[in-house]
Amino acid sequence: KNEVEQSPQNLTAQEGEFITINCSYSVGISALHWLQQHPGGGIVSLFMLSSGKKKHGRLIATINIQEKHSSLHITASHPRDSAVYICAVKETSGSRLTFGEGTQLTVNP
């Protein structure tokens, strides 16, 4: 079993739709990252969370430490949001990140 599980694996949406990507993890963590990977391969950090909720523009990330679950929401989705969204956790011991498989999001105009 993977330590970090994301769902769905693939998501297709129409422009303007509200999108939710989920991440569950099975280890003790000190922080959780949401990352975006574009087709060229580069990785951009969107959020780092250790509790509660963060918002940046149309993106919202939440985390429930007790339930070991995080969600990434995109409001008013746009075709430029099309990318792979990756959840990665920093375990309580050490500083390495452990990554999920990623969610491929495609937003159609």
Next chain:
Amino acid sequence: EPEVTQTPSHQVTQMGQEVILRCVPISNHLYFYWYRQILGQKVEFLVSFYNNEISEKSEIFDDQFSVERPDGSNFTLKIRSTKLEDSAMYFCASRNRGGNQPQHFGDGTRLSIL
């Protein structure tokens, strides 16, 4: 905004050759990382480096791999004798001091072994 830069963006090498991937972390960062992503798979941790020594490494990081910070700005990953299965995207990351500082990633080097 300061960035992590990686060179080259794409490296093609014959199997058995040595390859060095280069990274320039953000200047005031103290912790450095290498990750790799085989095509179609998830990103995997290779090694972390702090205070001029390896602080943690994964089972992937065997004797064929080494890291170095030769001059206070560059951070390099060397693969001594490349294998076909080393073909992957290699990402460098850095972060600042402090328990929960975010890691900043470079754009990656695509390594293709022929």
